[in-house]
Amino acid sequence: MSNLIKGKEQEWETVIGLEIHAQVKSNSKLFSSSSSTFGSKPNSQVSLVDAAMPGMLPVINKYCIEQAIKTGIGLNAKINNYSVFDRKNYFYADLPQGYQISQYKHPIVGEGKVTIDFKDGSSKDIRIVRLHLEQDAGKSIHDQNPTKTYVDLNRSGVALMEIVSEPDIRSADEAGLYISKIRSILMYLDTCDGNMQEGSLRADVNISVRKLDDKYGTRCEIKNLNSIKFIKQAINYEVKRQIEVLEEGGVIEQNTLLFNTSTGKTRPMRSKEEAHDYRYFPDPDLLPLEIDQEDIDKLKKTITELPDDRKKRYVDDYNLSNYDASVLTADKFVSDYFDNVIKFDKTLKKSSKIVVNWITSELFSLLNENNIEINNSPITPQYLGKLVKLLKEDIISGKIAKDVLVEMFNTKKDPEKIIEQKGLKQVTDTSEIENIVNEVLQENQKMVDQYLSGKDKLLGFFVGQTMKKSKGKANPKILNEILQSKLSKKN
């Protein structure tokens, strides 16, 4: 698959690296005991440490360290037994300390990699440079008053994991797949809730373009994107902009950009002369973090199935394609649902592809229409399993199964009961179907004549009429057989 972009005179290659900020799933903040719950009353979860009152000292949250280690293991990365917390100094209203406690030279997690899967079945590794722990800043609200900014420090001090990739990404689509994969790993590990709308997962995107095999071009960084859709839009816009500048003989200035979600355009955030000088230095309030290998090994054992392991199981045990398996495992809740459907009955293992289709097309469209997440689905995995089994055993037809599914969705009822109550069982009794076929052929003598004189297409008409008469309950295979044999006898 070629990712090259055609310019006026030549083709360009896009080079992208991502810095993902993932909020650690924990009860309390990284260096204080205030709650990290989202959406509380402003400034209600701010301790004296978070507000940076003089003399306050940070004490690290053990669980946040464990969460970072687990995430590192999930990213196939090296866990560093020795890491250091540094102060990143900058001046801003929602950063009361005047610095952010972060990790600079010695992060807790080193090099790793994740695999992304493409539709055509191929895959690609994206290398991870590092993961480090840091504090989040507070929240500023700029648009409520022409002369004031309002500040809420509830988020101040909440633990973040910054995950930095190598510039291995070559298109907006790859960037989308990469962040989806990271999100999925985090959610399987339960180290981040993955909620992009609430800002639990957001990304800074570094973008440059170059002629193929040339050295990297000058990059621009787009800050703080919080949806996969916006990430892709921002990349596509920025790549086009950079190519245009270069083709007109200009140069790309290294810049920090903001993406305007309503116009779909990027614009520079700060001018160069005010470029940040963070003056990193080790935080004298915090000793280096030393981790025993034993503790890392213990945490390794607590990790259950990761998306790639589960994908492999689906390919090996259920014969699903690599891509189908990757789509299914991307969201842990979807994948758990699928597992529970299959668990309903042994025979379903062989029909796994049909189960996938029922989940990803029929069930998803019902859930989407009603804005319901799969983990709150009114149709239990057991009932969906039962429905697919009834379909496979020819008790109901595919068309009726779809109607039953809607009924199940609305009433939460057992599919077997619905079928019984509404008399929807498929008619497989040949004599009954034969009677209906006879009626249809008698009522449509003209059409029969036309068919016999060579209008083959009319077969579909007879099938439709018979089906309609049987109220959709005739077994389509038997119906077709009878119809064809009847018509050929007439010839």
Place this chain on the structure above:
Amino acid sequence: MKLDINTINKIAKLARIRLSEEEAKDLLKDMNSILDWVEQLNEVNTDSVEPLANISSSILPQRKDEAKDINSADEILKNSPDKLEGYFAVPKVVE
């Protein structure tokens, strides 16, 4: 190592401290003499010495992940010169 007046002004700007020309000159002298004093340490050969993080060989204390419900808004905002509905209000910051 010698600092120049531009570096002093840059540090002051990053720290949001306004200095008069006079003050900057004084600080330049002070800071250079501090640096000179610290630079005496360069006389010691430290090629094979690991950097020392602390002298007590204690380890980083860690706490359990327990959230304390503090409902801090009133106390935290008490010293704020300007506030609105539980928020700090500060002069408009652009971006």
